[in-house]
Amino acid sequence: MLFQSALMANVEVELTSISTPAPYPAPPDTFATTSTAASSKDDSCCYHVFINHRGPDVKHTFASHLYRRLLLRGLRVFLDKPELQEGLNFTSQIEAAIRTASVHVAIFSPRYAESKWCLDELVQMFESGAPIIPVLYHVKPGQLRWTEGQGGVYSQDLQKLEDKKTYDSQTHEEKPRHDPDTIQKWRGALSRVSEISGFELDANYTDEGELLDKVVERVVKQVKKRRLDEAAKDSENTALLEQHSGKPEVPWQWIPWLLGVCISCKIFVVIIITIFFFISFITFFIKFTETASQFDEMANKHMNLHL
Numbered sequence: 615m616l617f618q619s620a621l622m623a624n625v626e627v628e629l630t631s632i633s634t635p636a637p638y639p640a641p642p643d644t645f646a647t648t649s650t651a652a653s654s655k656d657d658s659c660c661y662h663v664f665i666n667h668r669g670p671d672v673k674h675t676f677a678s679h680l681y682r683r684l685l686l687r688g689l690r691v692f693l694d695k696p697e698l699q700e701g702l703n704f705t706s707q708i709e710a711a712i713r714t715a716s717v718h719v720a721i722f723s724p725r726y727a728e729s730k731w732c733l734d735e736l737v738q739m740f741e742s743g744a745p746i747i748p749v750l751y752h753v754k755p756g757q758l759r760w761t762e763g764q765g766g767v768y769s770q771d772l773q774k775l776e777d778k779k780t781y782d783s784q785t786h787e788e789k790p791r792h793d794p795d796t797i798q799k800w801r802g803a804l805s806r807v808s809e810i811s812g813f814e815l816d817a818n819y820t821d822e823g824e825l826l827d828k829v830v831e832r833v834v835k836q837v838k839k840r841r842l843d844e845a846a847k848d849s850e851n852t853a854l855l856e857q858h859s860g861k862p863e864v865p866w867q868w869i870p871w872l873l874g875v876c877i878s879c880k881i882f883v884v885i886i887i888t889i890f891f892f893i894s895f896i897t898f899f900i901k902f903t904e905t906a907s908q909f910d911e912m913a914n915k916h917m918n919l920h921l
Contacts, residue, residue, distance in 0.1 A: 748812030
């Protein structure tokens with residue numbers, strides 16, 4: 615119990631620092647062309663937030679403003695250009711950021727579906743199991759649902775990706791650049807995210823500043839909830855580990871019964887030992903008496919012979 619209380623207290627302290635603006639340095643003016651997300655060089659494999667977006671659409675506007683505001687709230691946000699380490703595979707680093715993020719923010723802009731990187735990241739975000747907060751930036755919800763045919767901008771972009779060809783060096787023939795399973799995963803991810811309640815710039819908010827405030831508040835709330843859930847799960851696992859690895863638990867309600875059994879066993883043993891010694895004594899006495907009688911007879915015969 616003391617360990618669980620200390621763990622929850624540490625989480626509360628961390629969450630308090632998240633909700634209070636921190637004196638973070640301003641991030642650089644140059645932002646990544648694809649995904650952005652949270653943070654600190656000291657903990658490069660663990661982030662609070664991952665921001666999925668298409669760089670050319672919102673790199674210098676909404677995504678950068680959201681990134682700065684989240685930093686000021688004390689969150690660790692992965693931004694690929696500052697955070698990616700030289701000499702390491704950038705795809706692996708982005709995938710690690712997606713897996714470790716507590717919350718994902720997906721900014722859907724008009725040209726979002728042109729980027730296979732954005733779509734791949736969206737699929738990985740669903741696979742990670744962390745909550746996703748959709749932000750529709752000059753995009754209608756129907757465009758996320760219309761992923762086939764010519765009903766929306768995204769369906770047209772997906773069709774272009776499906777029609778792309780590449781050269782097969784072995785068969786010396788053209789083949790699809792993206793396999794059908796990948797295309798279906800992209801369509802499925804867009805359809806799934808259309809069912810999640812999010813934020814729409816044009817319909818619900820006409821001012822980007824107000825939209826940013828709402829998104830930041832939602833992100834902070836989701837991060838708090840996620841961290842508390844993880845802390846509760848960790849404390850529960852720790853308690854189970856201590857229970858199984860420690861000394862076996864004694865059922866205290868059985869102690870009186872066990873004592874009674876022990877006392878009864880002792881009395882029974884004492885009775886058995888007493889009976890054993892009594893029988894042994896009687897047997898010894900009988901044999902001694904017989905031996906003494908035989909000795910007397912032998913002594914009398916010997917005396918008679920001498921007389």
